[in-house]
Amino acid sequence: MLLRPRLSTALTSIRQLRSRYLISDATHRLIREADIAALRRAGQARIAIAAILFLAVLAVQLSDTITSPFALKQIQAAKAALLVFGAVGWATTWMASRRMFVDKLPAITAVLDALLILGTLAFNRWSLDIPGSLFAVYPVVWVMPIIMAATAIHYQPRLQAFVGGVYVIGLSIIAFSGGEPSPDEVRQHISGMLGAFTWQTNMVRIVMVLTVSLILYLVVRQGRLMLERAVRETTLRLNLTRYLPRELAPILSERAFTSLRTGRRIPVTLMFVDIRASSGFGENIDPTRLAIFITSFRRRVLQAAAKHGGIIDKFTGDGALILFGVPTEKPDDTARALACGRTLLDLIDRWNAKREFDPPVRIGIGIHRGEVFCGVVGDEDRLEFTVLGETVNTAARIEQATKTANCDMLASWDAITAAGEDAFWAEVEHEPLRGVTRKIVLMRPHPKAAAE
Known part of the structure; x- marks a missing residue:
């Protein structure tokens, strides 16, 4: 039983090495x-x-x-x-x-x-x-x-x-x-x-x-x-890496960049990540240790995103926004987003076990799927890649809802059905999401599925 995950990890490492050196x-x-x-x-x-x-x-x-x-x-x-x-x-x-x-x-x-x-x-x-x-x-x-x-x-x-x-x-x-x-x-x-x-x-x-x-x-x-x-x-x-996520720049041609410059509406899956109680944690340690802590957290976010093909749109202090389906949509975008969330939770658990944090580090993950505006905005002196729209706001509110739901990861019903994982998630009762006009059904990993 232990051999299978080790073999899977080894194969993943080999694929990452090959992709690094392949033309x-x-x-x-x-x-x-x-x-x-x-x-x-x-x-x-x-x-x-x-x-x-x-x-x-x-x-x-x-x-x-x-x-x-x-x-x-x-x-x-x-x-x-x-x-x-x-x-x-x-x-x-x-x-x-x-x-x-x-x-x-x-x-x-x-x-x-x-x-x-x-x-x-x-x-x-x-x-x-x-x-x-x-x-x-x-x-x-x-x-x-x-x-x-x-x-x-x-x-x-x-x-x-x-x-x-x-x-x-x-x-x-x-x-x-x-x-x-x-x-x-x-x-x-x-x-x-x-x-x-x-x-x-x-x-x-x-x-x-x-x-x-x-x-x-x-x-x-x-x-x-x-x-x-x-x-x-x-x-x-x-020049592209100055205002695009670094994962996007190597795969964009001049024509593709022009398309982003004019902007377009595309369906994507978004994953918001945030550290719980980070403000109080930051007040109790010196700035040097805090910088090391945030860097270590971001390294784990990068590792999870890279493993499942996510594009990190931006880091926001102790949080991050990860996109799936940019620059082109794929059938498994949402499934990869959910797998990325599970991988990140596993990385955080191992981090806690290794460093013996007291209290342990906890994160909240919110995942949603929908249509967004995607493009490069701003003038020539300051361009910025961004995604905008109600879908982005909803994904952020789902991540915040993990605090009241006492759950590390929540996803919308839209995301779960798109991934085809209905059997592995259970509905969560919650108050209406602040600033979201339409009713959003939130789902949490099913206890039995999590245990398996």
Whole structure:
């Protein structure tokens, strides 16, 4: 019997920890939109790079100054590789615009790029029978920094590490294959590669450096835009927390806040909480202990509200107003409010047992359901989130009625029926609630239900 509540408590703690570190839906949407934008930019960058380098290689070919068979073969291989590279960029842009394979596209394009570059190097190594130790003279090697810079656009550390690892391993296999050539063999091979060191081919290398710098510019610019957007979002949240309950600010968009700014009428369940005889208690202890006492009480109110999804509208000295159904109504709002009241009473009982208060701390809880005005009121210098209406006044009067009813928690018949807990509550006879025009039926937890 003791294992079940302990297990329930443990599961609740795990859920609270998970919710603390899980990314919210709004944040996930922002990240996904950033990923899609990065895919488009990466695809467009590939197309631009392929076009620029293809024109540069074509200009070298048309200059009629390249006669070396090695250089001519390299030009043909470079043109084919650039066409494939541009096609991959076009396909990436097309699929990103249609939100296809968004999560897998960065890794797919990285693998295709690696196969293209390392495959070209391997072809040169084994088809031309050139030692792998001379891989640095191949023009395609200069494309590697471009590809790695383009990968950085996605802002995915694991992908970047994967790409770096693939190129390091691939180059190592090529570079250390075939053993170390003799000096005569090196001179023989280099003499056949003189066409790869003309001013035209060096201009192609300079263009490659230029493309790397352009891609890194895009990476830095995208990082700056993301930083500015994050700062704007954070500033918005900080501004909201100045006059909204802290639980509301993280889940409100600018549009939702605008809706609150204009105000609206919504059905909510309200729970008023107040400490009994707190004025006399405060006169008998020093201010420091009183501050600690009130802080401890509020901590327990926060704990109960968080456990059942309540929004603390405000603390009023030794009391609090907790809302259920803000900003959107849920079917179990009232049931969660009643469960929150029971949880808070249990926390106060344990607090009394732990601190051995004499007399023990007692609280009153009043719960009611109805329609209220909900919104942000005031001018720009002083805005305040509030709920107004007869329902709020009634909930406050129900909490005050707990004093004369000698009961720690009372709820209206409207709240009990909305929660479907008719069998667990008993009606309480009471005087008409002060300031409430219509008849309110008050209910208290049934003794049998409380005992169970």
